[in-house]
C-alpha cells in the first residue's frame with residue numbers, strides 16, 4: 001500500500017458553472033463545500049484538515065486569495081493549505097488532500113476548489129498575459145490562445161489530423177453537457193458549426209474553446225476506517241500522479257505532452273494498472289480545447305500517439321462507447337472555472353463509479369475511472385485514479 | 389451532479405444587469421508597475437541582440453546548445469560550460485495567425501506568430517517570435533525556412549524586439 005492509510009471519497013458538491021455568478025469566491029466555496037459535507041453525512045466539526053485549490057490571484061484581484069477564501073472553504077481554526085498549479089490545480093487539490101490522510105496525520109480532509117474569473121474585466125484573458133516570460137515573451141504581445149494554437153497546429157501536423165476530426169470532440173462534449181444540470185455551454189452542435197465559427201488564432205476557432213466561468217466544487221476525503229463507518233459505497237483514491245516540465249515551452253516538441261505521460265505512469269503504477277485502455281472504464285481528461293482531449297488521451301496512454309481522433313470518429317469515446325471520455329460534458333460543455341473545472345471532473349468520476357450520474361450514467365457498471373488536469377505554460381499534468 | 393442532489397446553487401448575473409447598475413459592483417484598477425532584471429544569461433542574450441547576433445549557452449555533459457541561453461542546464465543541473473553564436477535563420481516548428489490581441493479584443497489583420505527552431509542550436513530549440521512579409525498566412529507551412537529581419541543598429545535597444553520579425557527566405561517563399 002502507498003501511504004499509511006487508504007483514502008476514500010465519500011461526498012461531492014458542485015455549484016452551477018456560469019459566465020458570471022452573483023456569489024463571491026468565498027460564497028461559491030461555501031456552497032460547494034457544504035453540499036459535499038451534506039452528501040457525505042458529515043458536519044464541519046468532523047473535518048480535521050482543509051485543502052483549497054484556486055488559480056491565479058490576478059483573476060480576482062485579491063492577493064492572499066487562499067487566506068481570503070479560507071472560511072468559505074470551512075477552514076476556520078483548522079490546518080489549511082492552498083495549492084496552485086495553474087490549470088492542473090483542480091485535480092492536484094484532491095491529490096494534496098490524499099497525502100493529508102495517506103500520511104497518517106488526518107482521518108478527514110475537505111477538498112474545495114473555487115474560481116471566479118468574471119471579476120477581471122473587460123476579459124479575464126488579459127490576466128493570463130502575466131503568465132509569460134516578462135523579458136522574452138511579453139514584448140511580443142503574447143496571448144494565451146496563441147500558445148494553444150501553436151500546440152494544436154503542431155499536433156495536427158505531426159499526425160496529419162484534420163480539423164473536422166478534432167471538432168467531433170466539441171460536438172460530443174457540448175452534447176454530453178445537455179444532461180449536466182450545472183452546465184454553462186451545453187448545446188447540440190455540428191462539426192460544421194465548429195468549422196464555421198469565428199477564427200480566434202488559427203487553427204483555434206470559437207467552438208474549439210471552453211468558456212471563462214465562475215463556479216465551485218468540493219469533495220470529502222476520509223481514511224478507510226472512517227469510510228467503513230459512514231458509507232457502504234466509498235470510492236477509493238487508488239492512484240495519484242503529477243509532473244512538471246520547464247517554462248522553456250518553445251524548447252520542446254508540443255505534439256505530445258510527455259509530462260502528462262509521466263504523471264499517468266506514476267498514478268497507474270500505484271493503482272497497479274498495466275493496460276490503461278483495458279483496465280480503465282471511464283476517463284475525464286482535461287479539455288479546455290477540443291484537441292486537448294485527444295492530446296491527453298494519448299498522454300494518458302489510453303491509445304497510441306495520433307490515434308485519439310480515430311477512436312473519437314469511431315464513437316469509442318461516446319458515453320455508450322468502449323471507452324467513454326468526458327461523459328460530464330467536460331470543460332467544453334460544463335464550463336471552465338479553472339480549479340473548480342478540474343475538480344468537477346473528479347466529482348464526475350466519483351458519481352459515475354457510484355452509479356449516481358443519472359442521465360449521464362455510462363453503461364456497464366464502471367469500476368475504475370481517471371481524471372486529469374493540465375496547466376501552466378503547457379507543462380503540468382495531474383492524474384487521479386478512482387476505484388469502487 | 390449526482391442524481392441524488394435535487395438543487396444546485398449559483399445565481400447567474402447577466403452582463404446587462406451590471407451595465408444597468410442593477411447589482412452592486414465595486415471597481416478597482418491596480419497601479420503596480422514592474423521593472424524586471426533580465427538576469428545573468430538573458431542580459432548577455434539581449435546585449436548580443438543589440439549587436440545583431442543571437443547567442444546560445446552550451447552544456448558539455450548533455451551536449452545541448454540552448455536558446456534562450458541559461459547559466460545552468462536544467463537537465464544536468466550544473467552550470468553551463470560556454471557561449472556560442474547560432475544563426476539568425478531557422479525553421480518554422482509551428483505557427484498561428486491570431487485575430488486576438490493580448491486583451492482578447494479582435495484584430496482585423498492577424499498577428500502571425502511562430503516557434504522558430506534556430507539553425508545552429510540543438511534540435512527543437514525554438515524561440516517564439518512574429519512572422520512578417522507574408523501576404524497571406526495560409527501560405528505558411530511548418531518546415532518553412534525563415535530569417536530574422538533586424539531593426540537598424542541605431543534603433544536597437546537590447547530587447548527581443550530588436551528582431552522585428554522573421555520572414556520566409558526567398559527560395560521557400562516561392563515554393
Ligand SMILES: [Zn+2]
Nearest residue numbers: 447450461464
Ligand atoms: Zn546538460
